[in-house]
Amino acid sequence: MTAAMAFPDSDDFRSAALPADPASRVVKLEPFNRSEALSLGVELELQLVNTHDYDLAPYAEDMLRLMAQTPLPGSVVPEMTSSMIEISTDICHSAQDVITQLSPIREALIRNADKLNIAVVGGGTHAFQQWHERRIYDKPRFRELSELYGYLSKQFTIFGQHVHIGCPDADSALLMLHRMSRYIPHFIALSASSPFVQGQDTQFDSARLNSVFAFPLSGRAPFTLSWKEFEAYFERMTRTGVVRSMKDFYWDIRPKPEFGTIEIRVFDTPLTVERAAALAGYVQSLAAWFLQEQPFEPTEDDYLVYTYNRFQACRFGLDAVYVDPASGQHMPLRDHILMTMTQLEWHSEALNATQALGELRTSVEANRNDARWLREKQGKERLLAEVVRQAALRFRGGA
């Protein structure tokens, strides 16, 4: 399991380049590879900022060149615009494993950033960057996507965490995917760290996901619990010429057949790698609960409240209202998160994720997430550049 790009890895999207005959466009979905159940992989998209005014700085190429000189677990790859990089872990087995891999990567990032006189920052958005000033990373694929999507590609200068979770087989992966969908609001509220966009407080805790909505084929995966049916759906989609590979889907959770995982993509990049690892531990504990206790059967009707719950979490974070898809009961999302954490205690203990979940629980009880931290800093400093500077110190463990 290695880094997966946030952007589709397609050769050519433009319909003009597609074969005229729809039948000849059909692409077969690759088989779902074997992976160890509950194995983990984490990807983090990170911001590179200058140390003068703390705006995004186009240093991805230099950073990648320096990072390549240090032997590290996982990988470091470029992203769509030249002020972003993506780091990822190798296959991990626990949240502890994740932090063990992310820590040396973070140390190397900090060391190389110091050498280049820049800083590395977490967070789902840069607080005040202007999208039109961004430059597309010089790579044929990114240039091609930029031509297709126009300004959307520069507006996609947003930063997310992706968590891969290993599934025993293809059908289990789909079952896991649709069960996990009930917890999308939990993931959003816990990781929310993008309250500021283009210098303004959006009043959302996670404004990042609003940028993802602009892309075609975003949102939720179609409801099917059978891999055979999913393969048929995929082939029908490729026949339309709109889709060429799984990466063309921008779903909140999508299967990743080549890794044998499902990939959860709604997290904002947290301000620290410790919180990123804790979130991975939470996902893994949920997955263990699903696999070992089969606690509920997902249904198509779960998605009746999906978009509403998702909006609530983006807008209000931990203060959101959660509508239980099964009972229709309304309750504070914070309470539902704490309830799941109690349900997961036994599994988190078995997965060595007790400390990770404990840290998350403490923050939920205190009604704190990274979005709140950022707003508090801005309330005190009244200068977003200073908020970014302090976020950079927090990433390196200094604030």
Add this chain to the structure above:
Amino acid sequence: MNLTSLFNDLLGFWSEWLRPSAGLPTVLWSLLLAAAAASGHLVQRYLGLPKVVGYSMVGAVFGLAGFEGAIWPLRGISLFLLELGAAVVLFEAGGRLPLRWFRHNPMVLVQSLLEATLTYFGVFWMLQLLGLPDPVANPIALMAIVASPAVLSRVIMDTRASGPVTERAMTLATLNTFYALALGYAQAGLIERAPQTLLQKLYPVAVVLGLSFVVGGILALALRTALRFMSPTSENTSILLLALIAAASALTAHVGGSAPLAALIGGVLLKTLNPKPWAWQRQLGTAASLLTMLMFVLVSIVAAQADWTLPVASVVLAVIGIRLFAKIAGVAIANPGSGASWNQAFWVGCAMSPLSSIALLIASNFTTASPLLGTMITQVALPSILLMEVMGAVLATVAIHAVGESSVPWTPQAFSTTEDTQR
């Protein structure tokens, strides 16, 4: 009838019928600045060149025409305006001088020391080879060390540049300005003295540095105190900043330090005391732009007053050539381990080619200290400054575009096919 006498006749004619309240010089300076502003705009819009090229061209035309608004060597209000313009730019550059970067990446400091040393000795050797005496070669070699942060920052602004080459060129330009100011102002006082021992030579450097440090320290403390109760985004903070830099400039010049050096040190100290990002540049905006434009116009008016002959032109071209080579070589030799690629090192060297106000201030100090030697220094210094204010700005623009660090394409705006929404 030559251009100068025609210009004088016109001035005489105007002064007869035009009697404004603030006097004819005010009208002339205002029109000159208006012409410079329009020229800067047109040069950028139709040629895709930095605005500073337009300012310099207008200044040069007025200078060649014999405009008497700024007489060499500079003194009085024109000298103060030049020092103030340089001080504002260097205060800002000082605030961008990342001291902690040198701790994490000492090779950047090595690059700076090497390019400055090679430039000094390269130019000194070249001038000796061409038969100039040491007391003339030394000031010109010191002046050649400077890579104008003023020109570079204007080019960065025009191209909306950011990136490794832009940042490194700006840092190295600020550092070599620091060396040249400390050495240049100190040695100007020694120009007509008998040969000195090393200690005797270092003493004035320590005095200039010490005095500038004291004034810079007071400036930084005053601003630090103001920032405790004033918002960094307030317009009043920007005005306070400008007023304090002006006061510090006048004070430093009076006590025998270097006004631009004091401002540079003030910027560094304030950033150390107050590491928060600065936010007053936007508020300073047009006021700072007017001041720097005035500075570029002044420099080119003065520099255009030089005597242009073929032998002088050959010396000037030799100085410019060896200076460019030394800067590229200095940056490149110390490049391994500095985190930059060879390509970036080459373009950093090129981006440091501009010469402008700081070099003129150093040359002015030597000329004031020794009018006799000053004439010989002026002969080479002024044409070099004029040429490299324009060519340096163009070369820095080429460098920024070559490494892809500009946010705007290098097609003149008038001919650009991509739609660029007005901000």
